[in-house]
Amino acid sequence: MANNEDLFKKITSHAKEYGFIFPSSEIYDGLGAVYDYAQNGVELKNNIKQYWWKSMTQMHDNIVGIDSAIFMHPKIWKASGHVDAFNDPLIDNKDSKKRYRADVLIEDYIAKLEDKVNKEVEKARKRFKDSFNEEQFLSTSQRVIEYNKEKEDVHNRYSKLMNDNDLAGLKSLIEELGIVCPISGTRNWTDVRQFNLMFSTKVGSVSDDSDVLYLRPETAQGIFVNYLNVQKTGRMKIPFGIAQIGKAFRNEIVARQFIFRMREFEQMEMEFFVRPTTEMKWFEYWKEERMNWHKSLGIPQEKYRFHDHEKLAHYANAATDIEFEFPFGFKELEGIHSRTDFDLKRHQEFSGKKIQYFDSETNESYTPYCVETSIGLDRTFLAIFSYAYKEEQLSDGSSRVVLNLPNILAPNKVSILPLVNKDGLPEKAHAIMDDVRKDFKAHYEEKDTIGKRYRRQDAIGTPFCVTVDNDTLKDNTVTIRSRSTMEQERIPIDNVKQYLRDNL
RNA sequence: GCGGAAGUAGCUCAUUUGGUAGAGCGAUAGCCUUCCAAGCUAUAGGUGGCGGGUUCGAGCCCCGUUUUCCGCUCCA
Structure with a gap:
């Protein structure tokens, strides 16, 4: 372990010393979790991009590429679920150092009240046996009425606070309810803070709330919102794919491990549109296809493994990661997701435009299903770079440091x-x-x-x-x-x- | 975000109780060299992360701040 840490340090300093990667804004003390590609790094990175791009758009006759803008209509992120799914109010317990979602703490409290009501009901059911009337009990038991009243009361206040985005109010509610940390058992809470996944900015020279734009947290949505245009102008027949390489931005809480997790990073994504019910077949196809791509770079199979997701994201019905053994362990390099028709359906709903495909083979219209391959360009860079780095002892007693990069990728x-x-x-x-x-x-x-x-x-x-x-x-x-x-x-x-x- | 450690030349590090900062490697220029780093000469390069305090005097002591690393936490 210490050896690997040591190796990783050597790799990062080699990347800087030999002009591959520099910390951003270094002469101003740097900018956290942002890095610049240097004279050799940009060549290697461009070569990786080109290798991927060709494998998609040149080696498949039914995959085309696009390059959509980073700025997109803000409603897109409502439709995709990013606005709602990644706006969590967070709170820390100062004693246990554990972090919780404030809304989850309150919901747990409400759930406990519900448990209490249920226990009362069970107790009463045993006591009254056959003559038990649940409805009557619920409306007459003083205790149950109190619990239910508190439940409703807390729920209403909590909903209002969440809607108003009142973080201070959430904290005082947690304190007032006497919610304690399950680990430390104390009520020593920090302030509630908002965690926003997406960076926002404003368009136009005069600031106004209506002009808020997000920097995209994934390139995929640029593909989905162009689905109709590409399908029509390219006369694409299902199954077909749209590929894109581009920057994406995520406000990570903790961004570390060099270029593995950055706030500004680059993705290479391909959305493959298929007939419903065939998506699992294509999911398997792309799993194999993508693994073969990685192996084609001459890195042995044992450095890679699949990791199937147990918990699926809101848009997926199957998901796996291709993980790579970095010096700091096996970590996600690429995700392959069966995204169902979630995205296109949502965009149809939010935009009001009909997004359907008429399949002349089956003579029916449907919303296509989608299998996504999404690979981190910077992570691929790091995987290739760290695998290539070797310190060799030569037979004459001297040593050398060599980057055994795949020839096709060498700067x-x-x-x-x-x-x-x-x-x-x-x-x-x-x-x-x-x-x-x-x-x-x-x-x-x-x-x-x-x-x-x-x-x-x-x-x-x-x-x-x-x-x-x-x-x-x-x-x-x-x-x-x-x-x-x-x-x-x-x-x-x-x-x-x-x-x-x-x-x- | 919390806790711990660290920040001296491009890199790796010295400066042993506070007394005007050094080395090796690297870089640049030149010499020498007919095939695998470490030959010779010269030169450049540091307001000691930043700000404040104590002191006649601070790289060294104190406070703040920032960055990096490690652990925890979080993560589609």
Whole structure:
């Protein structure tokens, strides 16, 4: 465990030292849970995006992509359930340090009153046996009437407070009812605070409540609200999918573990629309398809596992996560959800627009069901980066740090190096560089000894180094060195690009 | 949000009871080098996280604040 913590620290500092990820606003002491992608990081990230995008839109003839705006009509988040489902009033007990939802505490209290009523009824039922009349008992028992009155009273006040968003009122109600923490048993509560999942902002130069917009907490809704447009203009036939890559924003209570949980992050989502009753078949299909995508990056199966959800979100009828074994344990990397027709139905209801599909095969109209694949781009970055990071002990007693990135994702594909910085070698190397860069992201370096330059390229994951020496000037051959094996072979300059094409 | 620990050069760390801040690595420039880090020379780089207090004098003591890490908490 301590070893893994140590490893994770090394990985995060490597990410900074070698230009992959910087803390946001670092010269101003940083901004919590926000990170910037640096010169090498942005290349790796873009390559991951492209790899995913192609696997979706190029390798499937029934998946198209869109890029919807981050700003969307505020009603969308009402329809999706985000406004109501993620506005929790939270309260902490200072003694047990436990956090509760204030509304749940009060609801529990009301439930206890209900239990008391039920107990009274049971007691009475035993006492009166066959002559027991429940209705009569409920309306005459003094105790039951009191309990019911308090229940109703508390419920009314509580509902009003929730509707008015009166946080101070919720706290005084909790105190007045004498609600104690189940753990510590004390009434030592903090103030009630509102937890808002979504960031809000205002549109227009003059602030007004009616102009509140949310920064989207997921990209999926941009797909759902464009479903009709895409289906019609693309003449899409079910089953078909819509893919999107984009930023999303969530106000996490605790955001930690580097880029694993950030307030601003990027998702790669694909919503696949299917005929109702076929959704479980497609759910299974996408589970397998997505796992294969991960494995295609050369990371072994044992680093991944499925984790099925026991408790389903309000929109889903099946859900699983693909988890990856990060240095800090198995954590969610991608979610695959069967979202039913929840989203399209809700948007039909809230927008008043008919969102239906006429299926010419079955000759009927229906609201399509939807299977979602939703992968965290930043988490994928972290998974690939941390798996690639290796400290190696070499046979000659020295060591090296190498990023064994999948070649297709590496920021630089090749580095062109003159063996020494004289004798016309730099000129020759520049000529090769100018040719290779037309087809591959290439890098040129003439400073320091060749060994140092190799190690620097190893540290940022460059798969190949091409070295120009004196023989090159005579016979137009160069050595090409592999990052993974550190072995090199001699090939004609004319074959360099073909070699790269064959080996990347 | 609570509790604990920490914050000195780009990185890793020194400065042993308060007396004007150093090293290694790295970086830059040059030299030397014909294939795998740690050869030579020179140079740059710190208002000691920030603010206040005590003191003749604070990196060191006190208070506040902020950031990071660890634990708890929360999480579609």
